Amino acid sequence: MSQVLHTPPPTTSAPAAGEDDLAALAARHGLSVSGARPSLPEYVRQLWARRHFIGAFATAKLTAQYSQAKLGQVWQVMTPLLNAAVYYFIFGVLMNTKRGVEDYVPFLVTGVFVWTFTQSSIMAGTKAISGNLGLVRALHFPRAALPVSFCLQQLQQLMFSMAALVVILLAFGVPPAASWVLAVPALILQFVFNAGVSLIMARVGSKIPDMAQLMPFLLRTWMYGSGVMFSIHHMTGPDSGLPSWVGPVLQVNPAVVYIDLMRFALIDSFGGGMLPDHVWAMALGWALLAGIGGFIYFWKAEETYGRG
Numbered sequence: 001m002s003q004v005l006h007t008p009p010p011t012t013s014a015p016a017a018g019e020d021d022l023a024a025l026a027a028r029h030g031l032s033v034s035g036a037r038p039s040l041p042e043y044v045r046q047l048w049a050r051r052h053f054i055g056a057f058a059t060a061k062l063t064a065q066y067s068q069a070k071l072g073q074v075w076q077v078m079t080p081l082l083n084a085a086v087y088y089f090i091f092g093v094l095m096n097t098k099r100g101v102e103d104y105v106p107f108l109v110t111g112v113f114v115w116t117f118t119q120s121s122i123m124a125g126t127k128a129i130s131g132n133l134g135l136v137r138a139l140h141f142p143r144a145a146l147p148v149s150f151c152l153q154q155l156q157q158l159m160f161s162m163a164a165l166v167v168i169l170l171a172f173g174v175p176p177a178a179s180w181v182l183a184v185p186a187l188i189l190q191f192v193f194n195a196g197v198s199l200i201m202a203r204v205g206s207k208i209p210d211m212a213q214l215m216p217f218l219l220r221t222w223m224y225g226s227g228v229m230f231s232i233h234h235m236t237g238p239d240s241g242l243p244s245w246v247g248p249v250l251q252v253n254p255a256v257v258y259i260d261l262m263r264f265a266l267i268d269s270f271g272g273g274m275l276p277d278h279v280w281a282m283a284l285g286w287a288l289l290a291g292i293g294g295f296i297y298f299w300k301a302e303e304t305y306g307r308g
Contacts (some may be wrong), residue, residue: 098115118194127212
């Protein structure tokens with residue numbers, strides 16, 4: 001007697017709820033994805049709503065920066081002044097880059113202060129996310145608030161340096177002039193540029209922590225090509241022996257643009273002939289390119305910060 005094995009008929013069961021059904025259920029009850037990236041206009045609105053937090057956070061960081069030092073906030077002015085003194089001895093005296101440059105000390109100090117603003121903003125922005133993971137993971141807020149607040153902190157610190165710069169200008173015989181008001185739009189454009197680059201580096205630094213170790217070398221190289229310690233106009237002139245294209249290429253450098261604008265605004269011997277053509281258009285262009293481009297680039301990765 002043989003047995004016949006019969007394959008049992010397949011059982012049917014109710015289909016599991018699909019992703020579309022779950023999404024509809026969540027939407028019906030007002031639920032949304034945790035940490036989802038908002039639209040760009042909504043993101044801007046959220047960031048503007050936190051403007052008071054950004055200002056308070058920047059001020060608190062600035063106050064705490066030198067809280068353990070005996071001289072306290074005096075270091076906000078002493079640090080760039082000491083840097084300027086070192087650069088004056090090495091470049092102005094030993095390498096004689098002051099040759100042919102009128103008002104070299106105001107020229108140098110202005111360059112050092114303006115460059116330090118950009119350098120410090122970018123360095124702080126690089127570590128804005130990776131160095132504040134506890135805050136990023138604990139609280140819900142637009143992450144762009146962190147690199148922007150660090151740039152604002154550096155702008156506040158620059159204001160202390162600018163007060164010292166005015167004293168130096170007067171001490172070396174540079175008279176006050178109406179052109180000093182041009183420093184305001186120049187600083188605004190530079191702040192927008194710095195914030196944009198900081199946003200870019202904040203996203204890069206959040207994914208590549210080693211970038212914070214590499215940035216000092218990149219920024220130092222950038223500084224040496226930005227005319228902080230020497231006049232690009234004199235160093236690349238007809239008698240320099242350099243190809244004719246070197247000067248125009250260096251003058252397109254955004255750091256050079258903002259440094260030269262500040263020198264033009266504050267130092268009467270630094271005339272318009274030392275500025276590149278269409279310098280204000282370039283300053284505005286760099287600010288818009290870095291500011292808008294950097295903001296969008298950072299926003300696109302908003303939901304990834306603090307994860308992993």
